[in-house]
Amino acid sequence: TVYQHQDKRDDMRIGVKSLALYLGDRTTRVCTCTAAAFGVLMAWGGYLNGHGAAFYYGVGAATALLLWGLSQVDVDDPEKCMEFFLMTPLVGGIVLGGLVADCVMHRLNEGILL
Numbered sequence: 811t812v813y814q815h816q817d818k819r820d821d822m823r824i825g826v827k828s829l830a831l832y833l834g835d836r837t838t839r840v841c842t843c844t845a846a847a848f849g850v851l852m853a854w855g856g857y858l859n860g861h862g863a864a865f866y867y868g869v870g871a872a873t874a875l876l877l878w879g880l881s882q883v884d885v886d887d888p889e890k891c892m893e894f895f896l897m898t899p900l901v902g903g904i905v906l907g908g909l910v911a912d913c914v915m916h917r918l919n920e921g922i923l924l
Contacts (some may be wrong), residue, residue, distance in 0.1 A: 811837050812894040814838070815885040842880050849873030852905065861912050868908015874900045 814821075814830035815837065821828045833840055852869045875897070883894040917924055 811841055811913075812883055812885060812891050816891045829843040830885070837885050838880050838883065842877060845873060845876040845880060848876065861909075864911035864915050864916055865908045868905050868911070871908070872904040875904065876901055 811829050811833060814828050818828065818830045820826075821831055830837060849869055849872070852873075853866060856865045856869065861915050877892050882890075884890045914924065
């Protein structure tokens with residue numbers, strides 16, 4: 811949704827009804843709630859799957875990065891929206907890094923060869 815704010819002037823001009831236009835200045839609040847839910851649900855999934863601390867560190871760091879980015883973004887500045895959007899693949903990389911580290915730690919603790 812933050813990404814959509816880059817084109818909201820064009821959306822208004824051509825009559826596209828985007829989520830960015832619908833949410834307007836509420837975008838960061840809504841996205842903050844969804845980012846927090848992302849962290850909670852990822853952690854819950856990790857709990858249900860029996861993941862360890864490395865996974866939770868990854869999820870926590872990724873969620874913190876998302877929340878920090880949302881606190882800094884100005885949805886009325888297309889360049890800031892693009893910066894936030896380009897930061898989001900790092901979120902997935904951090905989660906993946908935590909998952910891989912957790913798997914490696916599990917294998918080492920169980921005496922399984924890497």
